[in-house]
Amino acid sequence: MIKKSTQFRNMLNSDQVEFLMEAHDGISARIVEEAGFSGIWGSGLCISAAMGVRDNNEASWTQVLEVLEFMSDATSIPILLDADTGYGNFNNVRRLVRKLEQRNIAAMCLEDKLFPKTNSFIRGEQQPLADIQEFCGKIAAAKDTQKDPDFSVVARVEALIAGRGLEEAVRRAEAYFEAGADAILMHSKKADANEVLAFMGEWGDTCPVVIVPTTYYSTPTQEFADAGVSMAVWGNHLMRASITAMQETAARVIKEQSVAGIEGEIASVKDIFRLQNADELAEAEKKYLPAYHDVKS
Amino acid sequence: MIKKSTQFRNMLNSDQVEFLMEAHDGISARIVEEAGFSGIWGSGLCISAAMGVRDNNEASWTQVLEVLEFMSDATSIPILLDADTGYGNFNNVRRLVRKLEQRNIAAMCLEDKLFPKTNSFIRGEQQPLADIQEFCGKIAAAKDTQKDPDFSVVARVEALIAGRGLEEAVRRAEAYFEAGADAILMHSKKADANEVLAFMGEWGDTCPVVIVPTTYYSTPTQEFADAGVSMAVWGNHLMRASITAMQETAARVIKEQSVAGIEGEIASVKDIFRLQNADELAEAEKKYLPAYHDVKS
Amino acid sequence: MIKKSTQFRNMLNSDQVEFLMEAHDGISARIVEEAGFSGIWGSGLCISAAMGVRDNNEASWTQVLEVLEFMSDATSIPILLDADTGYGNFNNVRRLVRKLEQRNIAAMCLEDKLFPKTNSFIRGEQQPLADIQEFCGKIAAAKDTQKDPDFSVVARVEALIAGRGLEEAVRRAEAYFEAGADAILMHSKKADANEVLAFMGEWGDTCPVVIVPTTYYSTPTQEFADAGVSMAVWGNHLMRASITAMQETAARVIKEQSVAGIEGEIASVKDIFRLQNADELAEAEKKYLPAYHDVKS
Amino acid sequence: MIKKSTQFRNMLNSDQVEFLMEAHDGISARIVEEAGFSGIWGSGLCISAAMGVRDNNEASWTQVLEVLEFMSDATSIPILLDADTGYGNFNNVRRLVRKLEQRNIAAMCLEDKLFPKTNSFIRGEQQPLADIQEFCGKIAAAKDTQKDPDFSVVARVEALIAGRGLEEAVRRAEAYFEAGADAILMHSKKADANEVLAFMGEWGDTCPVVIVPTTYYSTPTQEFADAGVSMAVWGNHLMRASITAMQETAARVIKEQSVAGIEGEIASVKDIFRLQNADELAEAEKKYLPAYHDVKS
16 A cells, blocks of 8 residues: 555656546545546635635634545545645644644645635736745745655645746746745646646756646647646536536426436435445444344344 | 524424425535525535545534534525434533534434434344433433524434334324424335325324435325425435536546536536625625735735 | 623723633633633633644634633633634634624634734734734724624734834724724733833723733732723733643652642542532433433443 | 654553653643653543533544644653543444544543443442443454554453442453453542452453552552552643642632732743743744744834
């Protein structure tokens, strides 16, 4: 059994584009693993959305951590946490790293914005960026704190989102890499991949690069591979699929005043039990609670 | 604005069958409300499933409470919490009632089984039932503890699930009603509604009755109305719809190595923002953070 | 039974100096009430110290909230929470107010520093202050959010701590009062009360003033009364008393390899039970669990 | 650096009586370590008392776990958690073991009573004991679950507390040892050590024995050593010392309307900072936040 942090590091360093799929709770994480993905994106947007709060650090960092713990317990593939700004300064980051390692989270991504954050797809160009030196201090503090040498810190550059241009993006990426980042996540909200590919042209193979093609999804994956991208993150798609399914189901049940019509189209209760691993408990009861049936029933 | 507890009580006492739809986190709760339902079932099965744990009290009661708080904060319709056995004895129930009232949860349902519980659809007939007297103590303790007179305690009878027969079901329902229960939830896992309808025949209008037609979903709703049922719970359908949607989406993205194909079929990122009420924050920033754009960008 | 928030407001508006004593967990809060104090200071320093972490927002705001909830549940007198900077921006403050009201916390104090905070007694003069306009936005947001009209927001001015002088202190106090603050907490870390008294001379009775005479403890209380101070906070004294007692007890037990010597000098186990209100449970068991002794023993 | 679990195991197997001192939060745990103790008793009674709730599983097991995590983070010596009944059945115990190992808790003690528990010093003789076979299932499940071979499970026998006599105590101890317990905690609430010493006479060196001489504190420690006891737990003494100190301090401040009189008798604010390890942060700021003083002040 390869450690989750090592699995993630191997993905970063493999010579093909690796994919992470978003999850936001234990069951979506398990579904990501079952589908065959090699890793999970612990999306800040989707975790907050699942809670019903906004992607502005309305939930506390320990509330997010608890969701992560359930996700990690439910799966055997690595999770890259979208850790926003690290929820404060370098000292909060140090504490976060210790807590993530205890929960067996393989890696975290820090973004160079200010706490409390705003989602990058909302007024991104108006959002202030972190001071480079201070952000480098966060990265260095994280790297000095981790006990597992394979825990990864991904530095997320918001310069393109903020409309600061390629030069600033490269300058920041270089500084973060020198501060110890294991990979750079170059974010963009353009409808095409041009600015990300331009960055790749400048960056070469200085260190692994992660992208989040939420808006430039129509770019063929092969273009990312050709440009040398290490990892692509499908950042919110299970949440979005689940919203649509729940909305349609709820609307139909309201209309039909019955669930008979949808019964054949949705997972069975047994599917829920299977995803919860109910059988393992039934087996364990035979071993650890042998008199249960006789004594209690 | 009618209090949530009063809304729930009005539903119990209305002269038509009212429907609760299951939710398991903040966003599913909001979707239930948006779809037009008048109330939410805080399903123990689905809340635990969302976490990736089993419906056997693997999550602590305060972890469940935190999910409930997010659900309640995200909605304005009442929540009936599926509170299992009350997570212990009468004293744990007293504490639970105080915490639920603080979080604006309208009602809770206690079931007459033993802690830690097992889901009723797993070996139900072999599961032991609570001692009647002790269970009545729980109900009385809950009713004596609540401060809001409209908070409701629903007593869930598992006698039919456990194969104890109609007479035992009626005997228990009567005892629980006398102990103070505001309504009886008569559970059944038959493929038809016969045993529930038989109960209704015996019970008449002693007090409101709630049913959970998960297995006997094909019974027309009108039959429940004719029998005098007050409330029907669609106990796990949004979770099941969401599982199927996430499984299909994940499988397709794996296969196509792209999200381009699903982009048009799932909710947009803006839909997520809308469900999170992002606009309200943007408005509030103008009021409370007026210099934000000038100072920071 | 007067609401806690009303009790606190009455204290602010009374014509004598009222005293709050620090507490940091449920039992210290109960001891404060038993001793006869009319209110509790939920000290950020001492709550973090009890946890074993630093007063730099190392604990998340929900971890602090949980301690507050235990403190509030254990007492019937009002708590003024030392809420640091509000744990983020105006939006975090809005969320905090809702959560505090749910937990029956009477009032909160916001300080005009930056998140994550550093304790005022550590390099206070080097600590940056909040932008006045932004801080006023926090106060206004808090006041607009509260549902209970008696919930109080105390604005803590750090200008004297930061060495910015009396004029700046008054300027900030005025701005905060105009933004809606119910009271001003004027902090100082001088060994005498001169600068606080100078402020009182300028301020008059514009609105109630709270002080924390941790360093200028030798000033007779009558001087505060004469100057028109509304409330004095004993900010950390139970924590400090408890540290000394635990250190001395631990050292002695180590030395004597026995607890026989200290047995007569420390509270009895029965005292713990009494502070936990164990008798109430014993009574309740007779009512709600009548068969307990017969059935179970 | 020896692992905490190994430290604890070494204590169990040493040829002298080892002592654990009670702690109930981060700061008391740190004080225990600073005083020179080799291990910490995470007391269920005192942790619940600190919260202001009763020792009847009123706090959830995850709330207790969070306190344990703070205690473990603040110290480098092992913690033996007083885990009550394991907070449910064997399955809850399995989950608990995983969570304790993640938080670096060295060992846990399970008692053979029923959930929710009542403190052994309250109506102990009337409290029901667990079924032996079921309790052995819990022990076996815990041992099969732990990943760290040095994590220890201590089985606490309540037979003497319950007045069941020596024979029952030995019978249970043997069964628990055979089920995998690493040590037996033989509890007694007599004023003398006779029944515990009688047990030691029967038990010999079958496996290590832990005692809690709360009531028979006057027995000289040498008698425990001579009888072959491995470990003695001072189960609640820091909490008791701290209660007395806080009560006396609060009473005096009320009376004197000033803290001037107590100032010299209690720890200084700097002592709090030292126990919080504030200096480490000041050093780290120089390294990771170099521009802080220039930029911000």
